[in-house]
Amino acid sequence: MSIKPLIILPDPILRQVSKPVERVDSDLRKLADDMLETMYDAPGIGLAAIQIGEPRRLLVIDLAKEGEEPAPHVFINPEILESSDQRSVYEEGCLSIPDYYAEVERPAAVRVKYLDRDGKLQEMQAEGLMATCLQHEIDHLNGVLFIDHISKLKRDMVVRKFKKLAKDKAPGKMVG
Ligand code: NI
DSSP states (O other), X not given: OOOOOOOOTTOGGGGSOOBOOOOOOHXXXXXXXXXXXXXXXXXOSEEEGGGGTOOBSEXXXXXXXXXXXXXXXXXXXXXXXXXXXXXXXXXXXXXXXXXXXXXXXXXSEEEEEEEOTTSOEEEEEEEHXXXXXXXXXXXHHTTOOGGGGSOHHHHHHHHHXXXXXXXXXXXXXXXX
């Protein structure tokens, strides 16, 4: 297992639409393990493959709190089958948009089908934080970021800030 570098806003890779996984094999399981290790290291509670530059429909989630046993979930080719009319608001953040948080409103519950790490078809009825996290990560697979769900004014501000940060870090810049 290895920790991979995270793709950070405004890298256009984050806007790619990820391709379905065709085979659940040992390579894919290795990628899932690397994603989990990268997520635990960050630390975060969810990570989509595109966030380490792999445009495949794969995401990992672990909602265990500090001190609890790890509870890793691997979702391959996840699809939302149903969303509740009831909505809920969570303060969201993203490993690709470090140190920025904003309240996002989404359906409070979703039913999701996916393949597990053995390639077995599964369904999950998710609510609470799991529902929010699944929707946030599935958005990543479609090139959508949580800042797309906030006001344009706030979004433009965040994007500007990260563009400036990226520019300041760009190679070739003379720093005396
Ligand atoms: Ni994210």
